[in-house]
Amino acid sequence: MKLYNYWRSSSSYRVRLALHFKGVPFEYVPVSLLKGEQHEAAHRGRNPAGYVPVLEVEESGRVVELSQSVAIFEYLEERYPERPLLPPSPAARAQVRSIAELINSGIQPFHNLATMSHVKAIGGDEKAWARHFIDQGLKTLDALAERHAGRFLFGDTFTWADCCLVPQLYGARRFGGDVAAFPRLTRIEQASLELPHVQAARPEVQPDAQPA
Ligand SMILES: N[C@@H](CCC(=O)N[C@@H](CS)C(=O)NCC(=O)O)C(=O)O
Incomplete structure (x- = not known):
């Protein structure tokens, strides 16, 4: 693979x-x-x-x-x-999928390289554009965390929701999102970063990582 x-x-x-x-x-x-x-x-x-x-x-x-x-x-x-990354019940699985989609289709596309380059090319402020959608998206994620979070974003086990949240917070910081305004989300991020598989997936430890 x-x-x-x-x-x-x-x-x-x-x-x-x-x-x-x-x-x-x-x-x-x-x-x-x-x-x-x-x-x-x-x-x-x-x-x-x-x-x-x-x-x-x-x-x-x-x-x-x-x-x-x-x-x-x-x-x-x-x-x-x-080793499942989705909960057992169909409704809970749909809720986890929905959180993953919120990030996948509702936040990340707005700060993708191709999108930001085009916003800039047509005279827009690409950084303000990205920050707007990141901050809106984090607000929604925070509201979902209030309803569903345990140790992780959906209950007490690591799911697709966390597979999307941890990278989204990483991306949000890169593009100037106000991540510190969402302590519920950063607490889940911290809990995730304690796990060995999350450490292994971090951008900074990948073979093509560049020094800061
Ligand atoms: N929804 C797609 C998004 C893929 C995507 O946006 N990839 C970005 C990096 S995160 C990319 O390759 N961008 C290249 C570009 O914009 O030129 C996925 O989940 O895989």
Whole structure:
């Protein structure tokens, strides 16, 4: 199994968290977003969208490329059910999926590189744009944490919600979001960072990480 990814990409970080949580070995293949390697033909061949992460897996002797972190979560959940990242009840599973989607489709796309570059290209203030959506999104996440959190974002076990929250807070800090205003969320982040699989997935310890 190969993970084409970038150390600072929050969607890549999500998938690393799921892989390390489940103890699935994988080869780390860096794709530098800084150098524009996501647009090269080799990477577009893996994912025509030109985004990371891409997980390359083998199924029935065939190599298959999977993109979109939440679709990859689904694949890993079905393929490696022994250490689940979703709760048992159908309603709770839907609630965890909903939190993951809030981050995946409601926050991260607004501070994605391609989005911010385009906002800048058409004369907008891309940093103010990103901060607006990050702060709105964190407010919603905080309200959900008030309802659902235990030790982690949904109850007392680590789930997809945490696989998305921890990278989202990392990304929010990069783009100037007011993370300190959400102590409920940073407490969950701290609890997550105590876990060995979270430490292993952190951007700073990846092979392509650059010094601050
Ligand atoms: N929803 C997708 C998002 C993928 C995505 O936005 N990837 C970003 C990095 S986090 C990317 O590759 N951006 C490259 C670019 O904008 O050029 C997922 O969950 O995998």
